[in-house]
Protein backbone atom coordinates (compact mmCIF):
# COMPACT_ATOMS: atom_id res chain seq x y z
CA UNK A 76 0.00 0.00 0.00
CA UNK A 77 1.32 3.50 -0.74
CA UNK A 78 2.58 5.45 2.27
CA UNK A 79 0.60 8.71 2.62
CA UNK A 80 3.60 10.68 3.94
CA UNK A 81 5.64 9.58 0.91
CA UNK A 82 2.67 10.50 -1.30
CA UNK A 83 2.52 13.93 0.35
CA UNK A 84 6.26 14.47 -0.14
CA UNK A 85 6.00 13.54 -3.83
CA UNK A 86 3.17 16.01 -4.44
CA UNK A 87 4.86 18.72 -2.37
CA UNK A 88 7.97 18.34 -4.50
CA UNK A 89 5.89 18.69 -7.68
CA UNK A 90 4.09 21.71 -6.21
CA UNK A 91 7.44 23.29 -5.24
CA UNK A 92 8.44 23.25 -8.91
CA UNK A 93 5.23 24.88 -10.12
CA UNK A 94 3.39 26.77 -7.33
CA UNK A 95 4.40 30.21 -6.01
CA UNK A 96 3.78 29.33 -2.35
CA UNK A 97 3.63 25.54 -2.05
CA UNK A 98 4.16 25.60 1.72
CA UNK A 99 1.09 27.76 2.47
CA UNK A 100 -1.55 25.71 4.27
CA UNK A 101 -4.80 26.56 6.03
CA UNK A 102 -4.59 25.71 9.70
CA UNK A 103 -7.98 25.18 11.35
CA UNK A 104 -8.34 25.15 15.11
CA UNK A 105 -11.26 24.97 17.52
CA UNK A 106 -11.15 27.06 20.68
CA UNK A 107 -12.25 26.23 24.23
CA UNK A 108 -15.82 27.35 23.37
CA UNK A 109 -15.98 25.02 20.37
CA UNK A 110 -15.63 27.88 17.85
CA UNK A 111 -13.57 27.09 14.74
CA UNK A 112 -11.14 29.47 13.06
CA UNK A 113 -8.82 29.16 10.09
CA UNK A 114 -5.78 30.99 8.76
CA UNK A 115 -2.78 30.32 6.56
CA UNK A 116 0.55 29.34 8.06
CA UNK A 117 3.72 28.04 6.39
CA UNK A 118 4.84 24.43 6.52
CA UNK A 119 8.38 24.45 7.94
CA UNK A 120 9.03 20.74 8.35
CA UNK A 121 7.45 17.45 7.41
CA UNK A 122 8.42 13.85 8.01
CA UNK A 123 6.74 10.71 9.31
CA UNK A 124 6.31 12.38 12.74
CA UNK A 125 4.16 15.17 11.38
CA UNK A 126 3.76 18.64 9.92
CA UNK A 127 5.47 21.59 11.65
CA UNK A 128 4.67 25.31 11.69
CA UNK A 129 5.83 28.18 13.90
CA UNK A 130 3.94 30.99 15.54
CA UNK A 131 3.50 33.26 18.53
CA UNK A 132 2.42 31.30 21.60
CA UNK A 133 0.06 34.07 22.74
CA UNK A 134 -1.74 34.20 19.37
CA UNK A 135 -5.35 33.22 18.92
CA UNK A 136 -4.37 29.98 17.15
CA UNK A 137 -1.89 29.00 19.86
CA UNK A 138 -4.42 29.69 22.62
CA UNK A 139 -6.97 27.53 20.79
CA UNK A 140 -4.39 24.74 20.41
CA UNK A 141 -3.45 24.86 24.07
CA UNK A 142 -7.13 24.51 25.04
CA UNK A 143 -7.91 21.92 22.37
CA UNK A 144 -4.81 20.26 20.90
CA UNK A 145 -6.27 19.06 17.61
CA UNK A 146 -5.98 20.71 14.21
CA UNK A 147 -6.69 20.33 10.53
CA UNK A 148 -4.38 21.45 7.73
CA UNK A 149 -5.43 21.97 4.13
CA UNK A 150 -3.24 22.51 1.07
CA UNK A 151 -4.45 23.35 -2.41
CA UNK A 152 -1.90 23.47 -5.20
CA UNK A 153 -3.57 24.96 -8.31
CA UNK A 154 -0.72 24.10 -10.70
CA UNK A 155 -1.17 20.37 -10.07
CA UNK A 156 -4.85 20.61 -9.06
CA UNK A 157 -4.45 18.64 -5.85
CA UNK A 158 -5.94 19.20 -2.41
CA UNK A 159 -4.49 17.48 0.66
CA UNK A 160 -6.32 17.49 4.00
CA UNK A 161 -4.55 16.47 7.19
CA UNK A 162 -6.07 16.01 10.64
CA UNK A 163 -4.46 15.08 13.91
CA UNK A 164 -3.37 15.86 17.42
CA UNK A 165 -0.99 18.76 17.95
CA UNK A 166 2.12 18.79 20.11
CA UNK A 167 4.70 21.49 20.77
CA UNK A 168 8.05 21.19 19.02
CA UNK A 169 11.11 20.94 21.27
CA UNK A 170 12.95 24.12 22.24
CA UNK A 171 16.00 22.87 20.35
CA UNK A 172 13.97 22.38 17.16
CA UNK A 173 12.39 25.84 17.47
CA UNK A 174 15.81 27.42 18.20
CA UNK A 175 17.39 25.90 15.14
CA UNK A 176 14.53 27.01 12.87
CA UNK A 177 14.48 30.51 14.40
CA UNK A 178 18.20 30.85 13.68
CA UNK A 179 17.53 30.37 9.92
CA UNK A 180 15.05 33.26 9.76
CA UNK A 181 16.07 36.66 8.44
CA UNK A 182 17.05 39.21 11.08
CA UNK A 183 13.97 41.27 10.14
CA UNK A 184 11.69 38.29 10.84
CA UNK A 185 13.51 37.57 14.09
CA UNK A 186 12.99 41.16 15.24
CA UNK A 187 9.38 41.05 14.04
CA UNK A 188 8.75 37.95 16.16
CA UNK A 189 9.93 39.83 19.25
CA UNK A 190 7.98 42.99 18.42
CA UNK A 191 4.61 41.43 17.64
CA UNK A 192 2.06 40.67 20.33
CA UNK A 193 0.31 38.56 17.69
CA UNK A 194 -3.50 38.71 17.61
CA UNK A 195 -3.73 41.37 20.36
CA UNK A 196 -5.35 44.71 19.53
CA UNK A 197 -2.76 47.21 18.23
CA UNK A 198 -3.56 50.80 19.22
CA UNK A 199 -1.73 52.26 16.21
CA UNK A 200 1.00 51.30 13.76
CA UNK A 201 3.29 53.81 15.51
CA UNK A 202 3.24 51.60 18.59
CA UNK A 203 4.47 48.65 16.52
CA UNK A 204 7.21 50.81 14.92
CA UNK A 205 8.35 51.86 18.38
CA UNK A 206 8.43 48.28 19.58
CA UNK A 207 10.51 47.26 16.55
CA UNK A 208 12.95 50.14 17.21
CA UNK A 209 13.28 49.14 20.88
CA UNK A 210 14.01 45.51 19.93
CA UNK A 211 16.61 46.60 17.37
CA UNK A 212 18.33 48.68 20.03
CA UNK A 213 18.18 45.88 22.56
CA UNK A 214 19.94 43.38 20.28
CA UNK A 215 22.28 45.89 18.60
CA UNK A 216 24.61 43.95 16.29
CA UNK A 217 24.35 40.76 18.35
CA UNK A 218 22.48 37.57 17.51
CA UNK A 219 18.72 37.67 18.04
CA UNK A 220 17.65 34.84 20.32
CA UNK A 221 14.27 33.11 19.97
CA UNK A 222 11.58 34.83 22.05
CA UNK A 223 10.26 32.54 24.80
CA UNK A 224 6.73 33.26 23.49
CA UNK A 225 7.47 32.06 19.95
CA UNK A 226 7.76 28.40 18.99
CA UNK A 227 6.43 25.58 16.86
CA UNK A 228 3.66 23.02 16.78
CA UNK A 229 3.60 19.63 15.09
CA UNK A 230 0.38 18.19 13.72
CA UNK A 231 0.72 14.43 14.14
CA UNK A 232 -1.55 13.06 11.43
CA UNK A 233 -4.28 10.52 12.10
CA UNK A 234 -5.85 11.05 8.68
CA UNK A 235 -4.61 12.34 5.33
CA UNK A 236 -6.87 12.75 2.33
CA UNK A 237 -5.76 13.34 -1.25
CA UNK A 238 -8.21 14.92 -3.68
CA UNK A 239 -7.67 14.94 -7.43
CA UNK A 240 -9.94 16.77 -9.81
CA UNK A 241 -11.88 14.78 -12.38
CA UNK A 242 -13.11 16.66 -15.45
CA UNK A 243 -16.53 15.00 -15.12
CA UNK A 244 -16.70 16.13 -11.46
CA UNK A 245 -16.25 12.56 -10.24
CA UNK A 246 -13.22 13.69 -8.30
CA UNK A 247 -10.89 11.06 -6.92
CA UNK A 248 -10.67 11.01 -3.11
CA UNK A 249 -8.32 8.72 -1.27
CA UNK A 250 -8.20 8.82 2.53
CA UNK A 251 -5.62 7.22 4.81
CA UNK A 252 -6.46 6.63 8.48
CA UNK A 253 -3.77 5.76 10.98
CA UNK A 254 -4.07 3.32 13.87
CA UNK A 255 -0.76 3.01 15.70
CA UNK A 256 1.85 2.78 12.97
CA UNK A 257 -0.54 1.27 10.42
CA UNK A 258 -2.37 3.20 7.72
CA UNK A 259 -5.58 1.96 6.12
CA UNK A 260 -6.76 3.33 2.81
CA UNK A 261 -10.32 4.10 1.69
CA UNK A 262 -11.79 5.66 -1.39
CA UNK A 263 -14.50 8.27 -0.76
CA UNK A 264 -17.39 9.37 -2.92
CA UNK A 265 -16.59 12.75 -4.40
Ligand SMILES: Cc1cc2nc3c(=O)[nH]c(=O)nc-3n(C[C@H](O)[C@H](O)[C@H](O)COP(=O)(O)O)c2cc1C
Pocket residue numbers: 096099112113114115116117118128129130131134135136137193194
Ligand atom coordinates in the same frame (compact mmCIF):
# COMPACT_ATOMS: atom_id res chain seq x y z
C1 LIG B 1 0.65 32.67 3.09
C2 LIG B 1 0.63 33.04 4.57
C3 LIG B 1 1.52 32.40 5.42
C4 LIG B 1 1.51 32.70 6.80
N1 LIG B 1 2.35 32.01 7.62
C5 LIG B 1 2.28 32.20 8.95
C6 LIG B 1 3.06 31.40 9.84
O1 LIG B 1 3.82 30.50 9.43
N2 LIG B 1 2.94 31.64 11.17
C7 LIG B 1 2.12 32.60 11.67
O2 LIG B 1 2.06 32.79 12.89
N3 LIG B 1 1.34 33.36 10.85
C8 LIG B 1 1.40 33.18 9.51
N4 LIG B 1 0.60 33.92 8.67
C9 LIG B 1 -0.34 34.90 9.26
C10 LIG B 1 -1.59 34.13 9.75
O3 LIG B 1 -2.41 33.80 8.65
C11 LIG B 1 -2.41 34.93 10.78
O4 LIG B 1 -2.79 36.18 10.25
C12 LIG B 1 -1.65 35.15 12.09
O5 LIG B 1 -0.83 34.05 12.42
C13 LIG B 1 -2.62 35.42 13.24
O6 LIG B 1 -3.52 34.33 13.34
P1 LIG B 1 -4.38 34.06 14.69
O7 LIG B 1 -4.84 35.41 15.18
O8 LIG B 1 -5.50 33.18 14.26
O9 LIG B 1 -3.46 33.39 15.66
C14 LIG B 1 0.60 33.66 7.30
C15 LIG B 1 -0.29 34.30 6.42
C16 LIG B 1 -0.27 33.99 5.08
C17 LIG B 1 -1.25 34.68 4.15
